[in-house]
Amino acid sequence: xxxxxxxxxxxxxxxxQEVTLRCKLISGHNSLFWYRQTMMRGLxxxxxxxxxxxxxxxxxxxDRFSAKMPNASFSTLxxxxxxxxxxxxxxxxxxxxYDTIYFGEGSWLTVV
Amino acid sequence: QQPVQSPQxxxxxxxxxxxxxxxxxxxxxxxxxxxxxxxEAPVFLMILLKGxxxxxxxxxxxxxxxxxxxxxxxxxxSQLSYSGTYFCGTEIYSGGSNYKLTFGKGTLLTVxx
Numbered sequence: 194x195x196x197x198x199x200x201x202x203x204x205x206x207x208x209x210q211e212v213t214l215r216c217k218l219i220s221g222h223n224s225l226f227w228y229r230q231t232m233m234r235g236l237x238x239x240x241x242x243x244x245x246x247x248x249x250x251x252x253x254x255x256d257r258f259s260a261k262m263p264n265a266s267f268s269t270l271x272x273x274x275x276x277x278x279x280x281x282x283x284x285x286x287x288x289x290x291y292d293t294i295y296f297g298e299g300s301w302l303t304v305v
Numbered sequence: 306q307q308p309v310q311s312p313q314x315x316x317x318x319x320x321x322x323x324x325x326x327x328x329x330x331x332x333x334x335x336x337x338x339x340x341x342x343x344x345e346a347p348v349f350l351m352i353l354l355k356g357x358x359x360x361x362x363x364x365x366x367x368x369x370x371x372x373x374x375x376x377x378x379x380x381x382x383s384q385l386s387y388s389g390t391y392f393c394g395t396e397i398y399s400g401g402s403n404y405k406l407t408f409g410k411g412t413l414l415t416v417x418x
Contacts, residue, residue, distance in 0.1 A: 226406070228408075234410070235307075235392070235408060235409065235410035235411055236347070236392060236408040236410075236411070237408075238405065238406065238407050238408070241405070241406075243403060248399065248403045248405075249399055249403070249405055284346060284347075292352070293337075293349050293352060294337065294349065294394075294406065295349070296339075296346035296347050296348075297346060298345070298346050299346055
């Protein structure tokens with residue numbers, strides 16, 4: 194079975210550029226989570242969706258970050274404009290009704 | 306709302322035991338434990354639901370004290386493969402029929418030969 198699929202796996206971009214991270218959920222899952230991981234702050238929950246509806250976005254750092262779920266199996270996380278402090282590993286994860294959460298392999302973002 | 310884990314790091318020799326603790330200031334619906342190897346995604350270990358249950362598989366087990374809002378992960382007779390960063394995730398009620406899972410900062414476990 195295919196797991197959570199994220200793209201790109203690695204991205205290096207210049208400050209001020211727009212970054213779009215993509216995520217495909219495991220088939221049949223209905224909850225979608227975006228996490229950011231840094232050494233200083235660990236795994237931070239940015240936003241999560243249940244049945245395509247954003248439930249809690251209190252972890253989104255600021256208005257530069259936005260997340261969408263245009264359909265039941267796909268999500269994007271956009272950063273515009275990007276800043277060096279956004280450099281981190283961004284994980285997408287999915288689950289079926291808050292059961293076991295399965296993580297994607299992460300998108301490693303470097304903003305220079 | 307982030308749970309607090311302790312210790313931050315632990316170094317073991319193969320065969321030794323370790324305990325990792327996780328505590329929350331909020332009432333918990335469940336506790337999740339994950340292990341992450343360097344450069345990889347976190348991998349699920351187990352979920353404990355409120356009710357004070359204890360779970361385990363192989364030589365890794367965990368307990369959940371709902372009243373104290375704490376959970377502990379027990380690793381016995383550690384193996385080299387146990388090395389990694391262990392995260393506890395605490396699930397709290399966030400309104401309606403929704404729950405929110407947030408993770409602690411992790412405990413780095415190193416098992417040496």
